[in-house]
Amino acid sequence: MTIIKKFEPIDSKKGFSKKYLSLVVACLFMLMLVEIWVSNNVVTYGEKFEKLSTISKTLSLENQILENEIAKFKSLNNIASKSAELGFLEPQSIQYIR
């Protein structure tokens, strides 16, 4: 005798698949919206980023100029001429204390 087993689709599995499928679709849709929102927002940051880069460059440049200015004021040639202007003289005789 041949037993023919009839396979019936399981109702519960059917429901599970649909539920998750719609969840994935919803997620994808949400992600798409988020991406559009992020893209729209981030686009305006390009200009800000450019401004910040320019400010950063300008500040580094100013920093370099100021460092050089300090070096110029600290140079021994400058100190010697300034001290001469102020009337300082080189020591003429040295007393050593023992």
Add this chain to the structure above:
Amino acid sequence: MRRIFWIKTIFLLFLFAIAIRLFYWQILQAQFLQSQAENQHFTNTKVEATRGNILFSDGSILVSSSPIFSLYGLPKTMDPGQKVKIAYSLSKVLTGDTNDVDVIAKNLIDKLSQDLYWVQLKKNVTTSQKKQIEELDLQGLGFQQDSSRFFPEGSSSAHLLGFLGSDAKGSSKGYFGLEGYYDGELKGISGLIKHEIDALGFPILIGNFFTQEARNGKDLILNIDRSVQFIIEKSLRAGMEKYGAKAASAVVMDPRTGGILALASFPNYDPAKYFDFPKQYYKNSVVADQYEPGSTFKVLVMASALNEDLVKPDTYCDICSGPISLGGFTIRTWDNKYRPDSTMKDVIVHSDNTGMVFTARKLGLEKFYSYIQNFGFGEPTGVDLQDESSPEIRSKSSWKEIDLATASFGQGIAVTPIQMVRAVAAIANGGNLMEPHVVKEIKDEKSSFVVKPKVIRQVIKESAAQVVKEMMVAAVEEGEAKVFSPKGFRIAGKTGTAQIPVAGHYDSTKTIASFVGFAPADNPKFVMLVRYDEPSSSIFGSETAAPTFFNIAKQLFLYYKIAPTE
């Protein structure tokens, strides 16, 4: 049917034409279009590497980089009626001198009147000039940023530093001195930033972004002490004027490490405006000049003979009673005074040429030649400066007895000042020949390389060095320059006056006057050589170079807080 056939054919032909066109755009022109698209979507920014700084031993700046700008104009975007006004406004800013305003303005008008989209108006515009021009708010102008070298100490250390010029391709390249020797370390590697941009040219933050970081040049920290450098430059410049010398040079070295503490030579040049000076000024005479050392060489010959135990300080010279005739020449003492039965110490104290012939004969050519080589003559010292040269020593086989005799008092043999100071440093430090170094440390953001002192070889025994040192101290305290030496300090030194060979003979009126020595003799802090070329007030080293040496030494004693011992 016929109509349908033709319509089909026409459609097929159109299809074929479209296929061919697509093949053309997508296959044949693909690369070109891709690059065009990339050019539209991407921007490439070259990030120039900053050239490394050169710093004194205390970390203060000797050379750094400074931003500089090129001013350009866009004549086609300017209102033709405004060009004259713009030119005059610019001219007032670019020239401090009001007399030049018209000349510069006319030159600018000529440039702006050309039928060009872009024209360079002025190079080397300073930051303050740029600011002033920007405040004028003129139309059709722009700036390109560049970099130049900044020298806070002005022309100080010019020969030591060299300068930054351009190579055949127009790229920056260091020449001479440290800029030339360490060009590879200083220049760094430029980087690239590539990112996607929008229609307005702003970066798209979520777009593609590639970056190749620029590697800035490494900083050089020198052994050069800025106070010592300042002292020797000031004293040497004053000495050159006082003694009417054509040129002057001095070098100060730490005998224990070989570190160069200061180096100067005159006439010098401004490294920021090197192009305004004659090319012969670029040469650093301390490392590139060849000269006959004269009597300063005697201490080395004496050290060699003492090291071989061929003479002692109290050995009598039995040929010092008069001039020596040799190979058709007559060898005399510098003052034509003869001291029979002089000891070796007396020979150094009185700088006796006949006594040195006695010493050289004791030594013999083989040993004499070998010691010259061991003291580092005939080979470069290895100092880290680009323009070092080394005079060759004639082959041993060509030496005659007269050559040995004259070389014993430093004539007929050529050396460089750096070779000479290094050889005397070997006496100061107990016999070790050191490799001289200007740079102490090479440093970048991530790592640092410390240049360690390097002993080349031991030339003489410590005991021999000690004996020669005492002879040199006696030469200072009892010799011709004793009136100039600072009292209470033990200084070891030796004067030198070498006649200059001119067209096959020596000119007695033209000399190179020098003094080499070290102090304090018992624990040398520095070894120094001072040299004047053709001094006119006196031809002798004892009256020119020696006073300068002692003047510098006095200042260095104060700087190093060295008190007199007596």
